[in-house]
Amino acid sequence: MSTTPQALVFDVFGTVVDWHGSVSREVRRHGLPVHAEDFARAWRAGYAPAMDAVRRGQLPWTNIDGLHRRILDALLAQNGLDLPEATRADLNLAWHRLDPWPDVPAGLTRLKAWRPVATLSNGHIRLLLDLARHGGLAWDALLSAELFGHYKPDPAVYRGAARLLGLRPADVTLVAAHPDDLRAAAACGLGTALVLRPDEQGQGRGLPAYAPGEFDVVVPDFGTLADRFGAAA
Amino acid sequence: MSTTPQALVFDVFGTVVDWHGSVSREVRRHGLPVHAEDFARAWRAGYAPAMDAVRRGQLPWTNIDGLHRRILDALLAQNGLDLPEATRADLNLAWHRLDPWPDVPAGLTRLKAWRPVATLSNGHIRLLLDLARHGGLAWDALLSAELFGHYKPDPAVYRGAARLLGLRPADVTLVAAHPDDLRAAAACGLGTALVLRPDEQGQGRGLPAYAPGEFDVVVPDFGTLADRFGAAA
Incomplete structure (x- = not known):
């Protein structure tokens, strides 16, 4: 990275x-x-x-x-x-009322202790709020396409997130399971972390295609992401 | 109320x-x-x-x-x-880097267990995020004048907050130490809770004027507010 x-x-x-x-x-x-x-x-x-x-x-x-x-x-x-x-x-x-993946609550807690963590979702604020309360996810901020009036992968969403966080795009990393989302973020200058979710479409339905070296980090779960960033265990 | x-x-x-x-x-x-x-x-x-x-x-x-x-x-x-x-x-x-009042962390935790809690501040998102991390305040969402391009007491801020929360204004209560802020919220249909902060301008510098019965709730601190709403201790 x-x-x-x-x-x-x-x-x-x-x-x-x-x-x-x-x-x-x-x-x-x-x-x-x-x-x-x-x-x-x-x-x-x-x-x-x-x-x-x-x-x-x-x-x-x-x-x-x-x-x-x-x-x-x-x-x-x-x-x-x-x-x-x-x-x-x-x-x-x-x-x-969607449940988080099993690795998320503990991994997110470690990542939050290290750096601010926010959603950047096409889901609207109320939906993100309900998911956070349902899953016990302690985001620092809910950022949503709704705030910008544009859906990902429009650049306005990625740039808007960096602006609201008071950071240059290069200082913000998007964590996502979807190469297309990460590619659009990278085009706006953000860092990229791919999380592999082979069960996203149902158990063992497989992973999306991406090129070696295409993303800054590729990890199997949030705990490994925290390890890679050196976040305290 | x-x-x-x-x-x-x-x-x-x-x-x-x-x-x-x-x-x-x-x-x-x-x-x-x-x-x-x-x-x-x-x-x-x-x-x-x-x-x-x-x-x-x-x-x-x-x-x-x-x-x-x-x-x-x-x-x-x-x-x-x-x-x-x-x-x-x-x-x-x-x-x-402003410290919360001493009653806030425990009171806010009780209130959050009862209902979603969000900021509604003229401070921008990054400032609110830093204050939350500094003070250990677990907001469900950061809502700010910055999201609406208008400062309180403009109606766009109060109405915008209800909209992002997916609620009618009457189902949202503003908690504030300032009668003017609460009056503007009430004019948009929100509920009102005045928290008395006699030391806001310095120790014992006094309270702003308000009329009896003007607000739905008047309390000396967040713990009492949680009591009044029947939030679990």
């Missing part, structure tokens, strides 16, 4: 929390007559196109609750399911 | 942290040949006029570090003091 970061910002869905396991569990809990894991994957798969529709101006600014609900309603229709409004609303809130 | 709040937002300078005691201490530490307590009061007294200049458009958006530095430079000139740049810069950062 060229410089030691002065603050760390974290992608959240997939990097910090296990959306696949948590959403599958909630789909089963509601007794939907679908394959819960496939349904969770399909719900998540609708997310990038929905955000892109906002990014291209085809949809007005819509927060993640609104995007998740649009996708859910379409998926239910595809599956010929007509759920009552209250069930749809509760199911949509599954995304506010 | 008409309704039970679903989230609490807190003014910070004077309400959460003791700016007067902390800044006086830093002025003494730098050995300035001035009356440290008067100097701290004069520095703080320049703050509202400086923000008003931004609010009226006479100054472009300037964060609190920038406003504090303008006021400091003018005060030093008035006192005939010519300090080196590094000393001025460090002295200006005194506002990032």
Whole structure:
């Protein structure tokens, strides 16, 4: 790594929390007559196109609750399911109750003792707040696409995060499980740390492709990230 | 109180942290040949006029570090003091190292266990982050005038806070030591809790005026506020 970061910002869905396991569990809990894991994957798969529709101006600014609900309603229709409004609303809130990966609470505590830690997520502030309270995650600050009116990977998000942290982009490192997110951050001058989450899409579904040396750090979990930065155990 | 709040937002300078005691201490530490307590009061007294200049458009958006530095430079000139740049810069950062009032850490922990707690300050995000780390304050979110491009008491700040928390204004209560701040919040529909800080301007310098029944709750400290809301001890 060229410089030691002065603050760390974290992608959240997939990097910090296990959306696949948590959403599958909630789909089963509601007794939907679908394959819960496939349904969770399909719900998540609708997310990038929905955000892109906002990014291209085809949809007005819509927060993640609104995007998740649009996708859910379409998926239910595809599956010929007509759920009552209250069930749809509760199911949509599954995304506010995602569990962190097992290595996250202890690793994040060590990293926070070393440098300020903040989210940098496309999730809105209320969703990030609920996830933090649900998972016991002690962020120093919640930073979100919502604050900038743009979704990642728009440069406004990465640059805006550095500005709010009072730092040059080079002094901020993005921690994420997704190469595309890290590449966009690097293009804005941020440092990059890839966390490998082979179970993000379901157990053993594999890792995204990236080139050797492409990111400053590549680690299997938050504890190893803390080790690499020399954060106290 | 008409309704039970679903989230609490807190003014910070004077309400959460003791700016007067902390800044006086830093002025003494730098050995300035001035009356440290008067100097701290004069520095703080320049703050509202400086923000008003931004609010009226006479100054472009300037964060609190920038406003504090303008006021400091003018005060030093008035006192005939010519300090080196590094000393001025460090002295200006005194506002990032303010200690919380003694009742705050324990009271805030109880309140946080009960409902989400966030700052709602004219201080910028980086300053609020530094104060939280300095004082061990575990906010759920940092909300700041900086996010809205307007300073309190502009309505955009109070309404913006409710929006980011995903709540109606009536479901959010502002906790503050300053009647003007609370009156502006109430005009936007927020609940109000006045915390009495008789030492804000220096020991025993007294309380601001307010009418009986003007605010939903009036308490002497954060522990009593937690009691009043029925937060677990």
